[in-house]
Amino acid sequence: MAEQLPPLPPSGRLLPAASVMLTTIMAIMDMTIVNVTLPHMMGALGATADQVTWVLTAYIVAEAVTIPLTGWLAGRFGRRRVMLFGIAGFVVASAACGLSESLSQMVIFRLIQGVAGAPLIPLSQGVLVTLFPQEQRGKAMAIWGIGVMLGPILGPTVGGLVTEHLDWRWVFYINLPVGLLNLAMVARSIRETPRQAAGTDWFGALMMIVGIGSLQTVLDRGNQEGWLDSDFILLLSLVAVSGLALFVWRGLTAKRPIVDLRLFADRNLALASTLMLVFGLALFGTIAIQPLLMERLLGYPVETTGLVMAPRGFGAAFGMLVVARLSGKVDPRWIIATGMVLAGSATWMMSWYSLDIGPGWLIWPGVLQGVGMGSIFVTLSTLAYATLLSSQTDAGAGLYNLSRSIGSSIGVSIAATWYSRFGQADWNRLGGHIDPFNPALHHWLQAQGLTLDSPLAPELLANELSRQSSMLAFTQVFGMIALSFVLMAPLLLLLKPRGRS
Template identity: 55%
Template sequence: MNEPVAYATSIAKPGVSRGLISITVMLTTIMVILDMTIVNVALPDMMGALGATSDQITWVLTSYIVAEAIMILLTGFLVTLFGRKRLMLVSVAGFIIASALCGQADNLAEMIVFRLMQGICGASVIPLSQSVMVDVFPKEERGKAMAFWGIGIMLGPILGPTLGGYITEHLGWRWVFYINLPVGILNLLMVWTLLQAEAGRKVRADWLGALFMAVGIGSLQLMLDQGNQKNWFDSGLIQILAAISIMTLTYFVIRSWQRPDSIVKLDLLKDRNLATSCFMMFVFGLGMFGTIALQPIMLENLLNYNAQTTGLVMAPRGLASMLGMFLVSRLINRVDLRLIIFTGFVLSATGTWMLTQKSLQAAEVDFIWNGVVQGLGLGMIFVPLSTLAYETLQAAQTSQAAGIYNLSRTIGSSVGISVATAILSHADKMSQSGLSAHITASNPAVTQWLATQHLTLNSPQAISTLASALQQQALMVAFNDTFWVVMLSFVALAPLLLLIRRPSPH
């Protein structure tokens, strides 16, 4: 990976090694990906400083997610207009400025505006970095490039909460944003030094279609983010957002499918590999982000782990993902990538199945092992899937394709978290109802259990103790049921591998 780029490409300066290009784009990717999750643990501290309620403070996350989802699809158009180096410089510089402003925010309104700026500026970085890696490396080395790039994508969501908790505890919540400044400035210097400008060109744009796209994706993301808080379709707001997203996105797709001036080249989805990979990455969001979102809640709320212990227990999943990517980089030109992905599905499903077997008596090492198995599988899925997505596309199409592919990941993560949380809430109610039917005075098991707590049916604390135990056991059952659904999502994806075309290994 350290040899100079020797074949025709206009993005790397002559004599610059592929290794340096890889480090440059990976740093930008890690910075942006981390910022999606590092803020989560700082929200309680931000509430007091910004004068926000628990419901209001979630807009700090929502504003970023909505802006990123809307802008990510515009990456291909902006690349054509400005070129990749200029767009990368503007994106990183804007992200640095927005981060500094977020750290200075004095109220919730300011924070939301500055987070919108962050999302707008950071959105293009991920598809841009992937596009650069795809173009700089020849096809036979593209798997290694995707493995290196995937480290940032996979580690960001896992390390973000742990790093955010440490920074918030020792430096204060404002440093969650300030930490982007030195990293961002280094990124800016590397992009300026190592990449060379490409000629941009003016292009016609269907701005009406772009407006419908922005409204549709923004409404969809708002619906997914606020759905659980608003009790989904019992809320008029959620119903309105659903109706708006369906109508506007349907019109956008019909209008833009083959228009030459469309902002997003949706006709790229005629490519079977890209379309299948996008769908698989969308569903992959349920497996990856559903687990990452729910497991910390289970560890902290049910097993009383503190934030640091939770982070340490979940960290091996990230390390195992790195190992999976390393294995893929060694096998990618020797083994059919579809076989590697299938193996990843098996490992991910197995690791998730191990989560379904947990109880309130589970030890820390039990969670570490299931994280290792699942993480190894996730790493073996992500890299080859990202490689196959561009396998049958022309080089000039990668920026547009990267925007579509990464939107699938972004929307998939939101859907995954929302679906997993909704299933957990429903399963919790069902479990409480089912278990409470067995808690009666005539059930000898109830009397025996109370005796172990040094209580009887007539003790004043008996009802509250039983209610607390019921809630804990019901929630544990609900987590197990939810992880069953996550496991099935990996199983259901496996047959889709038959739709992907793959040339013979080199």
Template identity: 55%
Template sequence: MSNAQAQVIVGGVAKPGVSKGLISITVMLTTIMVILDMTIVNVTLPDMMGALGATSEQITWVLTSYIVIEAIMIPVTGFFVRMFGRKRLMLISIVGFLVTSALCGQADSLAEMVVFRLLQGFFGAPVVPMSQSIMVDTFPKKERGKAMALWGVGIMIAPVLGPTLGGFITEHLNWRWVFYMNLPVGIINVIMVWVLLEFEPAHKVTADWFGAFFMALGIGSFQLMLDRGNQENWFDSSFILLLSVISFLAIIAFILRSWGRENSIVNLALLKDRNLATSCFMMFTFGLGLFGTIALQPLMLENLFGYNAQTAGLVMAPRGIASAVGMFAISRFIHKVDLRLIILAGFLFASSGTYLFTTVSLNAAEIDFIIPSIVQGLGMGMIFVPLSTLAYETLPKAETSQAAGIYNLSRTLGSSVGISIVITVLNHADRMSQQGLSAHIVPENPEVSRWLALQGMSLSNLQPAVQKLADELNRQALMVAFMDTFWVVMMSFVVLMPLLLIIRRSKEGVQSNG
């Protein structure tokens, strides 16, 4: 990229006289709208099945199509920013997202829905990295912690609110309104972007489209493998095995072809920056803890404790609120305290909160889930802001759009890997727990007869007694499996702590209190 192009890209983001607060609101609304659509659809799938004539396996493509295209599009955001400028690209993205949201609401078949979701993900994907780069460039370095806190609210809260809001809309309106609700918010976003942001001149740019093909093939295959792996029983499936080979070869080909190439659609050379590379890896692994917990907790609350989707969402909501509190609380100290110490404290809070999840029992009340969520959420907020700040601290301002694409790709892939890992661990732990517990359920064990007596049953009436024992075995085994899986999530926070020694601060990183 030429110096002239760099100057244009890092020029005034906002129009003269526009406050940073208005820019923040604009960016937050847009980010929340797009991120929310990743999780809000989950609870509507059973209702969609009947309306679209799809099976339980087919309907999951409504989620898969959006996730795969988003993962492909996020890293190329920097290229399109150079081509169109941020304001034009933001307008194109929001308008395209709105139109495709309306089309999703009108879909009458599974094929239509999958196509419209692909288009919705295509237009929505650039919004998140672009919004982060706008925040980084709008705020001076000394206020960047505040900027990342504001931006992080959408990233952290939207996935938690999605299932709750989706369940409420589906129950009281119709699943189609999950998509229609984007329209009023998106129209407000379009107006705010048009009025508040400054146009940047468009530039003629060249791209290595052959390398871009390898990137799309590799990331798309990898994301599809992660999303379908559990359903296909992983490498027992020839389809998953083929996807893994394709993704590995295509990603290697992309790296070999694109590293150091001037017209590469993604500037991989930015990963030479130690802070960006380390932060990307940490954000990737952080996705296991963040999105793994978001995937695990509703399953536990609904399957073991009988909560409906709306109640489960309300029980989970304090985590998002605590994350926001944690982000804003530490944003004031970003340039007064070593960020690595803040992140370390965040890891301690997050791992402690996750540990508390491993101590609950089948007799747990709602408060037993809310307290760990708050502790964990505080820690996640304390991690997210300084980690996002450190990622860009040693990079030139002209590279924020490209770096934001790489950084947010690590978050997206990390969330998918994390969800796949926790679901796989949960299924495996459930099987192992059932095998271990079933060995003790034998007629010779006096505890079996004692437990049946408490239920008003006995082995003399064999069939109902066996069914009752089987149901209790499944409950106990699944509870043990959830505890084991939360241990894995906890360790994902613990193992990241030593990596803080690799990250460095810039000379302006820590200012005195004076």
């Protein structure tokens, strides 16, 4: 077992906390900041709309495959060394992405960026868990959570502003000054952990890479490829199931596995990881489709869309700060339950949207949802490590953050699939009411100054049918996401409040 580092005095925690918060924001933001630049990349890299999405897939897959190795890397090389190497690699890969002249170069450098950045997120969380005493873990997770919640929310905003006023390549170049500053802060403030002998189960590592990599690719590409109607997705699904089954078997039976899945015997870590998976689904599912609603149906420019979505991040920060003050005074399960009610209610309000809503209707449910999600996130992260040994923190953080990563991919994938399927069903259902004997049809055409025989009538009808069916699809997806908060609730009863055995 690794020797536990002596605690730092309160005055010595400020710089390490700021360092890991900056690390988290930098790594997380790159998951979403690139989204708004894809149309601009297409021309520069000579890629089609379908091909350019591999820029996103490469980063997501590389991150998911590397996150579970966090505990092994920290044990073998030391937490500080891994963080410094990860930040340096992230900065170099970011510069290379900005200089890329072809899609293949971009995908390769995004893979490297994902591999370098993946351990930074769980290690940052691990630093804060060991930096603060247990009674102040809520404060620590609030600091870390602000970075995790603000990153994906502010990513499209920053990406839109940079692309609009500079150039899409600056989405990557801005990581250079931030990363170099972060490198100096981590080098100055983060203490090295003792190195320890770590198992090297290369077969288990290979199965993990194959299984998780295939799963993430299926989730990211499935909707575009038509799911199991595609031979590519079908083959990858079989590879994912086989690889994951062998990885789990090795993780549970090997004497010194590269990823110790036996940590899930800790009930809090297992349940918190499960809840985080569903939470990631809800958070990223909402973030993925709301910009589409604003840009495609409401006609908002990219910059305005980012500004409208940004208050959700400030709501999340407010929720986290409140929870940090309540930590240790209120049963954490009640805090999570309250967060579920707030976030679920706000998401349900989004299912009332129509084509006539103004920015206020987009902002306030988002703020309320952010407060609820911030409350859930901080408290859940605190409970996940409440019953783990200090030496298990980095490995536990890797598994916990893998759940967040896979949950976010599932959320984006499911939201996109639901939107596509609901939209088609609603198009067919509403289209069935367009018939020459329907008085409402003639009334609508008359309001447009047209008749059924007018040349423009079919085009306007098709456009309105598409708008209305898309709006209905969005509201149905929001309703399903709201339901996910209800499904999370029963698991709260199984969590152990902090401090109980």
